[in-house]
């Protein structure tokens with residue numbers, strides 16, 4: 589599940605209150621958890637893999653989104669895979685709904701999750717048109733009944749639409765523009781939007797935007813206050829010293845702080861003043877030997893934080909106090925190139941490892957109950973290739 593960690597807490601506490609349902613051999617309890625990602629192919633689809641009681645994944649389903657995927661370009665103007673959308677949170681789960689971006693057709697799809705089987709998805713209506721190009725990240729606020737996206741092509745910015753279980757997804761509002769002078773598809777990773785996410789009480793929407801060191805443009809966090817009237821059209825931009833190419837970020841529970849990754853050096857803890865929206869740096873965590881540290885996840889259950897790198901195949905736990913490294917789990921035995929979007933749930937971390945045409949796409953499962961160790965490397969080459977993006981979990 590994507591950032592609203594308060595949401596996860598909410599569901600966790602609900603679960604804790606629910607009476608224990610016993611299962612019998614004749615009436616096995618259905619699988620309740622699943623991992624989701626988008627294939628992001630020309631015919632875009634959501635892949636759903638069930639999570640077993642032991643944390644392991646098994647074969648799941650693929651459901652078309654009704655839209656098209658896409659990919660950005662890297663500095664040599666070649667497909668930016670396995671970082672196809674140059675973003676975190678290309679897919680988000682909220683309640684019993686999956687929200688998936690269609691970067692190639694500038695729209696957002698909503699799919700409902702069956703109550704009896706979390707891998708059974710149903711597309712709700714048509715994908716909703718987004719007033720921008722190359723939509724690459726989505727955040728949902730259940731509290732405010734909102735789905736917000738960012739686009740990072742030649743028309744870049746943030747747009748939000750009302751969402752309710754009853755009425756589904758409404759019309760996206762006017763774009764809150766970012767003047768990135770990008771193309772469609774964008775050339776990254778510098779100078780693109782990385783992510784949208786809500787703060788803990790869902791009163792502010794953050795958009796995380798990478799700087800462009802080549803032209804001396806700093807990366808920034810744009811904060812948009814959320815009120816009953818919706819999301820403000822005006823964002824306050826602020827840059828935190830020592831950071832530049834701000835990438836996948838997470839709200840640290842109980843604080844106004846964010847864990848942000850930066851492929852320039854590793855990760856950082858920054859604080860966003862709730863009144864002024866000013867960003868200040870609390871800690872910079874340099875990761876030696878890193879190549880592209882771009883994704884982060886914080887376990888809603890344990891509060892522990894992890895970061896991934898698509899060029900170095902390992903999972904790194906970092907401190908939510910100062911971004912210093914706590915432990916490194918080497919995963920090179922899987923043969924994957926590295927990891928992209930990830931989610932920490934309970935004792936496990938699930939991370940997408942997109943393929944490169946030779947190396948098969950997979951979801952890597954790391955057991956972090958003790959010293960981190962590889963639990964499973966689940967190949968998904970039959971359903972996903974080099975462009976797969978995002979990772980969300982239903983718990």
Ligand SMILES: *[C@@H]1O[C@H](CO)[C@@H](O)[C@H](O)[C@H]1NC(C)=O
Pocket residue numbers: 662663664665666667668669
């Ligand atoms: C750009 O991506 C291609 C794969 O599409 C890769 O071979 C190449 O090394 C990348 N270039 C840079 C500068 O990252």
Ligand SMILES: *[C@@H]1O[C@H](CO)[C@@H](O)[C@H](O)[C@H]1NC(C)=O
Pocket residue numbers: 925944945946947
């Ligand atoms: C994929 O990565 C592997 C390992 O780095 C490399 O040997 C192979 O040539 C790559 N394949 C493509 C199509 O780039």
